[in-house]
Amino acid sequence: MDRAGVTVAIAPAPPLVIRARRGRPSLGLADLWEYRELFYFLVWRDLKVRYKQSVFGAGWAVFQPLATMAVFTVVFSRIAGIDSGDVPYPIFCYAALLPWTFFSRGTADGAASLLGAAAMISKIYFPRLIVPAAAVLRGLVDAALSAVVFAGLMVWYRQPPTPALAALPLFVLLAVAATLGTGFWLSALNVRYRDVKYVVPFFLQLWLFVTPVIYPTARATELLHSVGLPGWFYGLNPMAGVVEGFRWSLLGETTSAGVMAASGGVSILLLLVGALYFRRVERTFADVL
Numbered sequence: 423m424d425r426a427g428v429t430v431a432i433a434p435a436p437p438l439v440i441r442a443r444r445g446r447p448s449l450g451l452a453d454l455w456e457y458r459e460l461f462y463f464l465v466w467r468d469l470k471v472r473y474k475q476s477v478f479g480a481g482w483a484v485f486q487p488l489a490t491m492a493v494f495t496v497v498f499s500r501i502a503g504i505d506s507g508d509v510p511y512p513i514f515c516y517a518a519l520l521p522w523t524f525f526s527r528g529t530a531d532g533a534a535s536l537l538g539a540a541a542m543i544s545k546i547y548f549p550r551l552i553v554p555a556a557a558v559l560r561g562l563v564d565a566a567l568s569a570v571v572f573a574g575l576m577v578w579y580r581q582p583p584t585p586a587l588a589a590l591p592l593f594v595l596l597a598v599a600a601t602l603g604t605g606f607w608l609s610a611l612n613v614r615y616r617d618v619k620y621v622v623p624f625f626l627q628l629w630l631f632v633t634p635v636i637y638p639t640a641r642a643t644e645l646l647h648s649v650g651l652p653g654w655f656y657g658l659n660p661m662a663g664v665v666e667g668f669r670w671s672l673l674g675e676t677t678s679a680g681v682m683a684a685s686g687g688v689s690i691l692l693l694l695v696g697a698l699y700f701r702r703v704e705r706t707f708a709d710v711l
Contacts, residue, residue, distance in 0.1 A: 450701060453549045460548055464556035469563060483564035484571050487519040498636045506638065509673050510579045516572055517672045518635040518665045521597040524565045525604075525661055526626050528558035532605020533612050533622050536707060543707055550704040551697065554609040558601050572672070584674035593667035596689045600660040603692030606700040613710050614703075633661045639678055657684025660692060 454461075473482075491512055498504045499511035506514035535557035536543065536550070543550060576583070612618040634642060639662065643653035656678075657663050663685020670677040 450549055450551070454551060457548050457552060461552045461556055464552065465560045468556065468560050472560075483567045487516060487523045487568050488571065490519055490523075491516045494636050504637050507675070509581065509675065513572070513575045513579055513581060513673065514669070514675075515636065516575060517669050518633075520565060520568055520572060521593070521664045521668050522630065522633060522635050522661065523568065524561045524597055525601045525664075526630070527564065528561045528601040529604045529608065529626060530622055531557040531561070532601070533608035534619060535605070536609045536613050537616075537619075550707055551606070551700055554605045554700075555602060557609075558605045559598070561601075562598075576672075581673065584671070586671040586674060588671075589667070590671040593664055593671060596660070596667070596686055597664045599693040600664060600685075600689040603660075603689070603694075603696035606693075606696035610700045610703050613707055629659075629661070632659055634665050638675075639666050639681060640676075643678060643681065652680070653678055654680030654684045657681040658688055660685045660689040664689070 494515050495512050499506065499515075504511070532554040535554045539553045542548075543553070575581075608618060608622060639656065642656050642662070646653055646655055657680060663682040666675075666677050666685070667682050669675040670682075
């Protein structure tokens, strides 16, 4: 009612109807950019929740790779006698654990992310791809903290940086691509098949031993040559080339260009196919969750 006593009827806003896309699924990059603030919020929230009421806080991000490095050094270097060449085995191993720890944590967190956000997914609309992406990319903070420790180890063992260090961001991007792609696949599968959460830890343990974290890549390629397969075949494991690239850029280790090229292609393909598969099945998430 206005000041003259006349009742004014205000038409309600038309409802917003969200329909599933028909035809081939797309990545929906415009939607992801539009909801970028939600992405930042999810990353920040997850980081706060992870270290809330924790005695050591972010120190846990450093403790895991350090403890793993110590165990691997004793078991595989001192007992098994794995040779790391001119590079001390602790930093040889730690250089590989930097991308591997990011990958393993990101894969596990990404796989469980949709179930953890079930209440939000079933109530409001936003690009679902944001949820596993935020779960994966928050691990970059932990990786940055671990990298500081690695710099200290380089000083301790008097290992100077190499000119190849300039290429490190490329291998960081490939690690992110491989982790996002794997996280997209597993998170989507975990919505429909809840036993995925039991498979992921075992799957990551096996993946660790087929990735050159505890041994040099040359050992794996030599084994492939002995059975008649080309060395680049090892690069079908996307993390093999990433680990190889980290060691080459950080330590100047001799590398296999074929393995790195194959892993780079597989990482990018895994990201694209994983994202497209996720977008194709995401319309069913709210009903299943």
